[in-house]
Amino acid sequence: MKIPKYYLLLVLIPLLAFTSAHKYYVSISEIQYVKEQQSVQIISRIFIDDLEKLVRQRYDESITLAIKNESEKVDFYLEKYFKEKFHIQINGTAVQLKFIGKEYDNDIAICYIEIPRIETISEFEITNKLLFDVFEEQQNVVRLDINDTQKSFILTYHNDTGVLKLD
Template sequence: MKNIFVLISLIGCSIGLFSFFHPIHLSVSEVNFNQETKSIEISSKVFIDDLEEGVQLIGGPELHLFTEKEVTNSEEWINKYFEENFKIKINDKEKAFLWVGKETDQNRDIQAVWVYLEITGVKKVKELTIENSLLYDVHADQRNMLHLKCNGTKKSWLFDLKKSIETIHW
């Protein structure tokens, strides 16, 4: 009986550790062309610990996101990381992002962060190229799912180390 209790305890601890270290390395991004505001709206959900490690790999500090120790310029570092690893070309011209913000859901998902970016002044999209290499420097098995809404088209892609660029024409 004692052995069964020990075995159940070990299994429970193992499951807890696996959920804490999230063995799935996946980000999810949404890219939407808002014709009313003439902007591309970008939302990306990534694991906090992976993003923090990615920032450190480009020379940034330990961010301590959503804690009392969070560095004051954490948003600048996250933006820089996205600029290097998430690129958008519109009509064959690379576009720069504007930082909108970041948030996490403290009640439901404290392991992930939503990052919001925007590209303004987009009158018309004839061709869109997206390069998504987020967190490839952190995990070799990283996958990045992307959902696009633009010009009445809905499209989804799954990016990985072998394929990190997609182009769509209208």
């Protein structure tokens, strides 16, 4: 039985999340088109320590993530960063991301994003450069579920874009 790479990563991330330091850098983004709501819904999972390092390097050295009284600036910084590094084109047109928020689960930050008012999708292009400016060896797994078609990409520093063309 052949196991798809993204399923392996989905299993490995929680198991390895309990180590204090990791030597691999990966994020997983699940993107689903909900036709009834005319909405593209995105869930991105990123290691908290990697995200914290990014926020400290880029925006504010004093920020600490996943603490009781976390700074209100964190969501602002994350939204800004996602809009800079996570780009989507639908049917050849760039779309705006709406950052909904985030929550934490063990060592993982789960970020929620939406693209509202999408009537149809015939072509979906994603460029995911999350954390490449911090870790060149970063890999961003993207799993698409659009119009009953599933497709996965492993995006890297040198190959950061994936395209799904639907018939």
